[in-house]
Amino acid sequence: MPNSQENSARSNGVIFGGAVGLAVCLVLVWPYQKSVSGETDIITVEFSADGKKLLGGTRGGEAYLWNLGTGQMPGSGYKLKSSNEDVPSSFNALALAPKGEFVLSTGAKLSLINTGSAKDPPMIWAPDCAFGGAAVSPDGSHISSMSSEERLLVWTLGISDKPRDLGRADAGVYGATAFSPDGRRIASAGHILRMVDVESGGRLWARPRDNYVFLTVAFRPDGKTIATGSQDTSIRLWNAETGEEIAILRGHQAYVDAIAFSPDGEKIVSWARDGQLFLWDLSLAKTRHRFLGKTKGGAAFSPNGRWVASGGPSKLVQLWDASNGEKAGEFSADARSMHTTGGSTDKKHEK
Numbered sequence: 001m002p003n004s005q006e007n008s009a010r011s012n013g014v015i016f017g018g019a020v021g022l023a024v025c026l027v028l029v030w031p032y033q034k035s036v037s038g039e040t041d042i043i044t045v046e047f048s049a050d051g052k053k054l055l056g057g058t059r060g061g062e063a064y065l066w067n068l069g070t071g072q073m074p075g076s077g078y079k080l081k082s083s084n085e086d087v088p089s090s091f092n093a094l095a096l097a098p099k100g101e102f103v104l105s106t107g108a109k110l111s112l113i114n115t116g117s118a119k120d121p122p123m124i125w126a127p128d129c130a131f132g133g134a135a136v137s138p139d140g141s142h143i144s145s146m147s148s149e150e151r152l153l154v155w156t157l158g159i160s161d162k163p164r165d166l167g168r169a170d171a172g173v174y175g176a177t178a179f180s181p182d183g184r185r186i187a188s189a190g191h192i193l194r195m196v197d198v199e200s201g202g203r204l205w206a207r208p209r210d211n212y213v214f215l216t217v218a219f220r221p222d223g224k225t226i227a228t229g230s231q232d233t234s235i236r237l238w239n240a241e242t243g244e245e246i247a248i249l250r251g252h253q254a255y256v257d258a259i260a261f262s263p264d265g266e267k268i269v270s271w272a273r274d275g276q277l278f279l280w281d282l283s284l285a286k287t288r289h290r291f292l293g294k295t296k297g298g299a300a301f302s303p304n305g306r307w308v309a310s311g312g313p314s315k316l317v318q319l320w321d322a323s324n325g326e327k328a329g330e331f332s333a334d335a336r337s338m339h340t341t342g343g344s345t346d347k348k349h350e351k
Contacts, residue, residue: 042311042333043297044258046096049138053100053115054309054331056298056317061090063103064315064333065115092132092173097121098140106131106145106173122157132173137183142198144177144186152177152188154198166201167194176216180240181223187240189214189228195243205243215257220265227268229256235270235280251278251289258299258310267322269308271299277310279325290325293318 039060046055047068057063091107101117104110110131112121124143133146144154146169153163169175171190178187185204188194193214195204209230216229219240226240235249235256254274261268268280269292277299278289295310295318302309307328308320315333320326 038313040315041296041313042315042317044094045298045300045309045311045317046094047300047302047309048096048100049098049303050100051303053096054300054317055094055096055100055103056311056315056331056333057091057094058315059090059296061107062315062333063091063094063105065100065103066317066331092130093134093145093176095134095136095143097136098138101140104134104136104143104145106134110145112143122161124155124157124161124163126153126163130173133169133171133175133177133188135177135179135186137179137198138181139183142179142183144179144188146172146175146177146188146190148172152186152194152196154186164201166196166198167203168192169194171213174213174215176214178217178219178226180219181221185223185240187217187219187226189217193217193228193238193243195240207238207243207245215255216259218259218261220261221263222265225265227259227261229259229270229272231255233272235259235268247287249280249287249289252276258297260299260301262301262305262322263303264305267301267305269299269301269310269322271295271297271310277308277320279308279320279322292320292325293327 041059042056043059044057052068054066054068091105093106095104100115102115102121103113105113108130110126114120130148131145135144142154142156146152150168150170150172152166152169154166155163169188169190170192175190184198186196186198191209191213193207197204212231214228214230218227224240226238228236233252233254237246239246252272254272256270256272258271266283270278275294277292277295279292280287280289295312297311300309306322308322310318312318317331319328321328
C-alpha cells in the first residue's frame with residue numbers, strides 16, 4: 001500500500017457565494033479510533049467548479065466537504081464510507097466532480113462516492129490493484145487514474161463500466177493526471193511527462209525527466225500550457241501542443257507536490273513538502289513568487305481568482321486573498337464553520 005504522505009493534491013477553482021455559512025457535510029471514511037500525530041492534517045484541497053463546495057482530505061484518510069454557497073449551517077453532517085468495512089481507507093489522491101456530486105477516491109481501491117446527490121454516480125469496475133493520480137474531466141463525463149501496474153486508465157461514465165488502457169504510466173500511484181479544459185487530452189506525470197488523446201488513446205508527445213519524477217501537473221485555463229511540479233524542486237511550464245519546455249520557475253527547496261493555475265492563467269499557486277505555499281505572478285517580465293504561509297498540503301484557486309486554499313493542521317483549510325497574499329480565514333471540520341482573521345476580511349467574502 002503506498003504511503004499516504006506521498007499524496008499530491010489536484011486543484012480547480014470556484015466562486016464564493018455571498019453568504020459564508022459554511023458547514024462540513026460529508027466524511028468519506030470512518031475516523032481512526034486511535035489518534036496518530038499528524039493524521040488530522042489536511043493534505044489535499046479542491047474546489048468544485050460550480051462554486052458551491054470545497055473538498056479537504058486528511059493524512060489519516062478522512063475527507064470533508066464544505067458547502068460554500070447556501071448561507072446556512074445544517075445542524076449536523078452525515079457520513080459515508082468508501083468501502084463496506086467500518087475501517088479507515090487512506091487515499092493516494094482525491095478528485096471532486098464539477099458540481100461536487102461525487103468524489104473520486106484512489107488508494108487501495110478506486111471508488112466513486114456520492115456526496116449527497118439525488119443521483120448516484122455510475123457503477124464502475126476497476127482492476128484489483130492500487131491507484132493514484134485521480135482526475136475528473138471538466139464536464140464530469142470521464143475520470144482518470146494511474147494504477148500500481150503502471151497503466152493510465154480512463155473511464156467514460158455512463159457509457160461503459162470498464163476502463164480503457166491509454167498506455168504506460170510509469171510512476172504508478174505516485175504520479176498525477178490532469179484533463180485539458182476541453183476534456184480531449186490527458187497529461188500524465190511520472191518519470192515521463194506524457195500527453196494523450198482521450199478519444200483515440202494515442203500518445204501526442206512525451207518528455208523524460210531523467211532521474212526525477214513529475215509529481216503534479218495542471219493545465220492553464222486556455223489549454224495551451226501545462227505546469228509541472230517535480231522532485232527536483234522546480235516548476236516547469238510546457239507547450240501543451242508540442243511538449244516544448246517554456247520556462248523553469250525556481251524558489252522551492254523541496255519536492256513540489258501541488259500546483260494550480262488561476263482562472264485567468266496569470267498566476268500559479270504551488271505547495272512543496274517543506275510546507276511552503278507560494279503564489280507566482282506570471283504576468284511580470286520576470287516571474288516572481290510570494291510566500292503565503294507554511295501549510296500541510298494541497299493548493300487550489302477559486303475560479304474567480306480571489307482565493308487560494310491549502311490544508312492546515314487539525315482538520316483546517318486555510319484561505320488566502322490572492323490579490324495581496326494576506327491570510328483571510330480558516331475552515332474548520334470540527335467547528336463546522338468558517339472563522340476569519342479579523343480586519344476587513346468579512347468584506348472580502350461578499351459577491
